[in-house]
Amino acid sequence: MTTKSTPHSRSVNLGGTARMNRSSTLLAFACSIVIVGCGGSVPPAIEHVAYAQLVTNGTYEVQLRYSITSSGGPCLSKDWFSSWTSYSTNWLYLKALDGAVTADQIVLRAGVKDDVGDFTYAIEGLRGTVSFDQEIMTVRLEQPNVLPSGEVRGYAPYYLNGAYQIVKR
DSSP states (O other): OOOOOOHHHHHHHHHHHHHHHHHHHHHHHHHHHHHHOSOEEOOOEEOOEEEEEEOTTSOEEEEEEEEEEEEOOSTTSTTTTOEEEEEEEEEEEESOSSEEEEGGGOEEEEEEESSSOEEEEEOOSOEEEEEEETTEEEEEEEEEEEOTTSOEEEEEEOTTOEEEEEEEO
16 A cells, blocks of 8 residues: 655644654753753952051061852752852962062962961962052962863963052051
8 A cells, every 4th residue: 555645744744843853952951951050150250459468577468359159059959049159368478569579489379268277278380470560569470270180281370360459457
């Protein structure tokens, strides 16, 4: 027995295929969202006021403060629509707050320093300068780009580069 295809039957078959393709695409998209998650974060918000104080060994400690806002979590969880902000500080240690200071004369520390203790670490291998003009400090540093294997491959701009108003304490 032979069946004859008519224009009407072709459009019905194409419509069914199109509906199936849309359903498959929607299902694949929904599954990828659930697997990957819906959370996200934005680049650091840098506070452009740097607080400087003279510490006991004749060195200035300059605080570079920033915050990072993140939102969401796994899709369809209770945290899906919430957001939070974490605040952090890096510390520059310099002998003077004038002129231009090269990276080899700077100690840069990141981490946590609080009432419990000092849990900071040095960011080493820096290149660039920190310069001062009146009450403005300009940070232009690069830090090594360290791969997960520990291998250094080139340099990346230090994420807190920029101009800061200096406030002495």
